[in-house]
Every structure is written in structure tokens, then in C-alpha cells.
Amino acid sequence: MIIGIVGCAHGELNLIYNTLERIEKENNFKVDLLICCGDFECIRYKKDNDCMNVPKKYQKDENDFQEYFTGKKQAKVLTIFIGGNHEAMNVLKQLYYGGWVAPNIYFLGYSNVHNINNIRICSLSGIYKKYNYYKKYTEYYPYDDISKVSAYHIRKYEIEKLKLLKEKIDIVITHDWPNNIEKHGDVNELLRRKHHLHSDIYNNRLGNPHTEILLNKLKPHFWFASHLHVKYAALYLHTDKTNYTRFLSLDKAESHRHFIQILKLEKNKNENIRINFDHIPKPMQYIYNKKNNYSNKEIDNISINNVNQKEEKEKKDGLMDEKADKQMDGQTEEEVQTEKNINNKTNNKANNKINNKNSNEYINSEQDYNLIYTGIENEIIENFEKDEIIEEMNENDKDDNNNENKNDKSENYENKSNNSEINNFLEKNGELLLKNNNNNNNNNDGNDEDGNDAVSGENREKCYLCYDLEWLAILKANHHLISVNNDTDYNKEYLKYPSKDDFEYIKKKLNKLNKITFNDKEHFLVHGYNQPYFKNLYQQRQCFLNRFDFQELSIYDESELKFFNEELKMFDNVENLENLENHVNEKSEVYMNA
Known part of the structure; x- marks a missing residue:
């Protein structure tokens, strides 16, 4: 692929x-x-x-x-x-x-x-x-x-x-x-x-x-x-x-x-x-x-050999630089060394610290x-x-x-x-x-x-x-923490790995869906694969939740859901983009000011 x-x-x-x-x-x-x-x-x-x-x-x-x-x-x-x-x-x-x-x-x-x-x-x-x-x-x-x-x-x-x-x-x-x-x-x-x-x-x-x-x-x-x-x-x-x-x-x-x-x-x-x-x-x-x-x-x-190769290359380059410096016209070895020291002092100190800190860490x-x-x-x-x-x-x-x-x-x-x-x-x-x-x-x-x-x-x-079996089982074991009927803070709760019953539950749900086989493994197509109703975001979310009997999420409030529903009606009733733009903006302002 x-x-x-x-x-x-x-x-x-x-x-x-x-x-x-x-x-x-x-x-x-x-x-x-x-x-x-x-x-x-x-x-x-x-x-x-x-x-x-x-x-x-x-x-x-x-x-x-x-x-x-x-x-x-x-x-x-x-x-x-x-x-x-x-x-x-x-x-x-x-x-x-x-x-x-x-x-x-x-x-x-x-x-x-x-x-x-x-x-x-x-x-x-x-x-x-x-x-x-x-x-x-x-x-x-x-x-x-x-x-x-x-x-x-x-x-x-x-x-x-x-x-x-x-x-x-x-x-x-x-x-x-x-x-x-x-x-x-x-x-x-x-x-x-x-x-x-x-x-x-x-x-x-x-x-x-x-x-x-x-x-x-x-x-x-x-x-x-x-x-x-x-x-x-x-x-x-x-x-x-x-x-x-x-x-x-x-x-x-x-x-x-x-x-x-x-x-x-x-x-x-x-x-x-x-x-x-x-x-x-x-x-x-x-x-x-x-x-x-x-x-x-x-x-x-x-990749591992690259580390040693780079170190050897740097050593050779350093020796060649020293030889080239000695052959510079009209300069003694002392003058060359003085010039090199001046250049070293002008280097960025922070960059040198980073190089020293990470020289033994990154590959x-x-x-x-x-x-x-x-x-x-x-x-x-x-x-x-x-x-x-x-x-x-x-x-x-x-x-x-x-x-x-x-x-x-x-x-x-x-x-x-x-x-x-x-x-x-x-x-x-x-x-x-x-x-x-x-x-x-x-x-x-x-x-x-x-x-x-x-x-x-x-x-x-x-x-x-396609869906992933292990991931759906993880959702089955922990989705209730973020569901609308749970008032606890899902960020503070302990998440658990799914049990065998969770895996069996998801398998039964998946067997009702369209499937495809790769390398003798069955995979199940996501919702709306052939004809996705992309304008209806609410329907897509509900389709997923209903497939696995998950409750609605707690991340929405009532006023927000009402606006999404009003927005959906506008998309259904207007096909042309220009008319859609004017219609939605007009109705949105009326709804927000209500």
C-alpha cells in the first residue's frame, strides 16, 4: 500500500x-x-x-x-x-x-x-x-x-x-x-x-x-x-x-x-x-x-553503526583541519592557534551546552x-x-x-x-x-x-x-466514565483494561456489520463507509454509539445540542452553498439572540 x-x-x-x-x-x-x-x-x-x-x-x-x-x-x-x-x-x-x-x-x-x-x-x-x-x-x-x-x-x-x-x-x-x-x-x-x-x-x-x-x-x-x-x-x-x-x-x-x-x-x-x-x-x-x-x-x-562512523569522521575532519591551518600562507602555528581560539569563543554558548548534554543521548x-x-x-x-x-x-x-x-x-x-x-x-x-x-x-x-x-x-x-477490536473493547470498559449519566471527573478515574466479557460483547456487535478479510483476519467497516451522511454529524455520532450501546457523551450541554440540531435542519433544507451561507448566518444570529 x-x-x-x-x-x-x-x-x-x-x-x-x-x-x-x-x-x-x-x-x-x-x-x-x-x-x-x-x-x-x-x-x-x-x-x-x-x-x-x-x-x-x-x-x-x-x-x-x-x-x-x-x-x-x-x-x-x-x-x-x-x-x-x-x-x-x-x-x-x-x-x-x-x-x-x-x-x-x-x-x-x-x-x-x-x-x-x-x-x-x-x-x-x-x-x-x-x-x-x-x-x-x-x-x-x-x-x-x-x-x-x-x-x-x-x-x-x-x-x-x-x-x-x-x-x-x-x-x-x-x-x-x-x-x-x-x-x-x-x-x-x-x-x-x-x-x-x-x-x-x-x-x-x-x-x-x-x-x-x-x-x-x-x-x-x-x-x-x-x-x-x-x-x-x-x-x-x-x-x-x-x-x-x-x-x-x-x-x-x-x-x-x-x-x-x-x-x-x-x-x-x-x-x-x-x-x-x-x-x-x-x-x-x-x-x-x-x-x-x-x-x-x-x-x-x-543506525547503531552511524554513531561510531560519525565519531571517526569528526576525528579525521579535525586532523585535516589542523593540517590545513598549518599550511595557511604567512601564518605560524601559534598564529593559527590564536585564530582558532578566537573563533571558538565566538561560538554560541547555549549550542555548545546542548551538544555536550545530548552527545551521548541521541542517535x-x-x-x-x-x-x-x-x-x-x-x-x-x-x-x-x-x-x-x-x-x-x-x-x-x-x-x-x-x-x-x-x-x-x-x-x-x-x-x-x-x-x-x-x-x-x-x-x-x-x-x-x-x-x-x-x-x-x-x-x-x-x-x-x-x-x-x-x-x-x-x-x-x-x-x-475498519474498527479495531481491542480499542472498542477498551471503550466498552471505560466509556461510562465520560457518559452523560456519570458526574465523576473522568481524568481522575482509574482506567482498566477490558475483560474477556468486554471482548466477547464487542465481537457480537461487530458480527452484525459488514466485514472484510486480510491475511485471514476479519475486519469490520466503519459506519457510513459507502454513503457517508457527512452533513449530519449528530447522526454519525449516534450511529456509532448505538452500534455498541454506548450512552451519549457528557461533553455537550443542552444549548449546544440545540444549536447543532438547528444547524442540521438548515443543511438539510438548503443545497446551494451561497444560499446555505446566508440562511445559516441569519438563523444562527436569531437563535443566539433568543
Whole structure:
């Protein structure tokens, strides 16, 4: 299965799908699944825009999502996404357990686990803030400037559910990074691109400390994230010295940025996942030493050897530098040494502290990075690109305002330089030199009972979005804590792993649903797979709850539910987007002032 991973979408769906289509056309393969790592911004109409926290300079009256919501355009590839810190929270909140927001576009929910063609994907929406981590969900429509920020902060309840997972996870998707993951990649290169992260890295404040615990417990093969608007790869070797996690963060969706990555993943009968490179053109295969597949152990050996190789290389480079210094015209050894001492004193002291602190901690993954994530385009464009500094969307923090000013300067510089070089390169080489020579599809004996496919396209593998048995059993054992009939604080309660009775209960419920088989395993399709009623978010939530006899959630209040019902009636009665906009805004104002 060929997977496309995208960083922060920011509503730029046309750019994302056009880029994907160009990659497919130039390299003769089809992407089967598209994963977006947050900031999707599914804005249907004006009221949704009012529920999203975004700086004024980035506010838009509408974005590309409206065309996909109204049916003017349709996503040709199954697209799944998580929530970030720039989202229409009134939309995502109604789909707490996940649901369709447009044809072929699916929100994964606040925290969830799904199976897609036998690949197990764990997802977590939002970002971490310590002061809201232990609080209940108390944000209701209409949102004010404070509540529409705290609404996307991760709660303890979501993390604790994910900690209960015992079966192997293939992919984890989060918006922000796990804490300390930057130390397992080229942290100096990260600081060169995003120097405003210096303080957070040095003080160990970058990322979510609770997802770092998940990283060590779940040990997934891949971890995809975004949020910081920078492409960054790291290789995290776990304490058992046999399992490792490939971490990849991508930039935001914008021209001349590294916002998309293509991977071909395969899973054998032993449930071991591999990266396959047979879709890459032959001129690129020298990077992989003429190998098409790499197992975990092979990559581990390469990555561990990188540590020693880097140390030896640094020693040789140091000796060569000393010899070159001695041969400088008109300079004695004493003068050369004096000049070197002056240069050393001018180095950034904080950077030296970071290097000393982390030199024995992080694994250099430069070779593995080239092995897995990079191509010729990435190597060339890196010489041209000047990354802008991300604007952090917190509660009017002074540091964020300073970063915004730096961001403007960086953008002006980037727009003025090197555009011609990038365009010339892309004309010759394409955006991503990937080619599917064999066009192999995973063999499976599964068929959709309804006979309809959510994804259509030549040579595009059918992707089936399915429930996960273990995850549903975890919900069965703990959903009552967040149900409407429970007054306790779910963040303070002890969550338990499901019993055998819980698993049997879920199995009975699943057997009533449409199923598909991969590698002799049965998987059950999510609600609304063939004809999702994406406009009726309430119906989707109730469909999921009723399937497993779960009670309504306690995260809504009565006035909020009334507004959602009024909104639903408006969507049902008006088909045209322009009329819908005027009708909904008029009725919404009347309802809010009542």
C-alpha cells in the first residue's frame, strides 16, 4: 500500500491533491491512502470560522474544504486526518469518536485506533498544555477567545486510554511531537532551521511528555507529526535494542515546502511491516545499495553503526583541519592557534551546552534518513529553502509575537531568493522522483459486501477503513466514565483494561456489520463507509454509539445540542452553498439572540 503523509494542511486541499496528482502522473503509480497530521481546517461556512483559533493575518473567509463539502470537488484518495491547534472545534467536537466530514474525507476522532488494510493506525488529536491536561471538557458553543483555544488541548483521559493498548501498533499520528524526540535526529540542523526552538530544547520543554511515554510503550514502526512547520526525521531506538520507531515531521502545505512524503508499506504474514522501494526509479536505487526491502534489524545495525562512523569522521575532519591551518600562507602555528581560539569563543554558548548534554543521548540517523525519507529533490531544495519561523498559537504569549515578526522577515527573504533555481530543478526532475515499476498490490481475499468502493482510480488499491477490536473493547470498559449519566471527573478515574466479557460483547456487535478479510483476519467497516451522511454529524455520532450501546457523551450541554440540531435542519433544507451561507448566518444570529 502506497501512503502519502502531509503536514499541516491549513485548508489547502487543492494544493495537496494537485501535488499528489502530479506525483502520481509523473511517476506512474497511485497513492492509496492520504494521512494529514492536523490543522485540517474543515470550514463549511462562516460560523465554523468563528470557532477556530487563528491569527488575524491568516484568517480566511473560506478555504478549499467548502468545495469538497458541497460536492463541487471530490477527494480521489481516501483521506484521514487528526485535529491540530487550528480547527473548527464545533465540527470536530460532534465527531468525538470520528466520522466523515466530506465524501472520502474522514476525521479520526479525539483518540482512536483504526485498521486500514491490516495496518493498525493509532491517532491523537490536539496539542499538549500542562494547565489543561487534567481538566474536563468544559468548552461549549458559542466559543470565546479562551474556550476555542482550550478546546483543542489534550486531556489525560485520552492518553490513559491509549496507554492500555497491548497489541502492536504500526503507525501513530499526532499533531505535536513527543518530548525528547528531537534528540534522536540532527538537532543542530533543526536549530539552524528553527532557532527559536533553542530555549524549549535546552529546557526540555519541546513536545508532549505524555506521548513520549506512549512512544516507549507502544513502540510503533512509524510516528508522523507536524505542528512546527519543519521537515525533521529521527530514529528512536528503544531500550530493548531491537525495536525502533521512525519519526517524521512535515512542513505546512505551501509551495516550495516539504509538506508531503510518499512511503510504500507492506505487511507480511508474520505481521512485520516493511518499507518497499520498488516504486522508486532505478537512478535513485544507488541510495539503497540495490536493496528493495529493509527489516527492522537491518536498519538497527545501520543506525547503531552511524554513531561510531560519525565519531571517526569528526576525528579525521579535525586532523585535516589542523593540517590545513598549518599550511595557511604567512601564518605560524601559534598564529593559527590564536585564530582558532578566537573563533571558538565566538561560538554560541547555549549550542555548545546542548551538544555536550545530548552527545551521548541521541542517535545520528543521517544515513537512515537518506535511506528512507529523502530523494534528489529534497537534497537540492534544502540548499535553496529558507524556512519561516512558525507562529505558535497560544494565549497571546509575548514570545509568539516576537516569532511572528521574525517569520515575516524570513518569508520576505524566501520570496525574493532562489525561486528560479527551484523551478528549473522541478522542471527537470519533478517534485518527487518516485516510480512504481511493478505496481504490486497487496493480495487479499476481502470484498466489500455492498460492492461499492469509496476510492476509485486506475491501479489504486482499495482502502478499507475498519474498527479495531481491542480499542472498542477498551471503550466498552471505560466509556461510562465520560457518559452523560456519570458526574465523576473522568481524568481522575482509574482506567482498566477490558475483560474477556468486554471482548466477547464487542465481537457480537461487530458480527452484525459488514466485514472484510486480510491475511485471514476479519475486519469490520466503519459506519457510513459507502454513503457517508457527512452533513449530519449528530447522526454519525449516534450511529456509532448505538452500534455498541454506548450512552451519549457528557461533553455537550443542552444549548449546544440545540444549536447543532438547528444547524442540521438548515443543511438539510438548503443545497446551494451561497444560499446555505446566508440562511445559516441569519438563523444562527436569531437563535443566539433568543
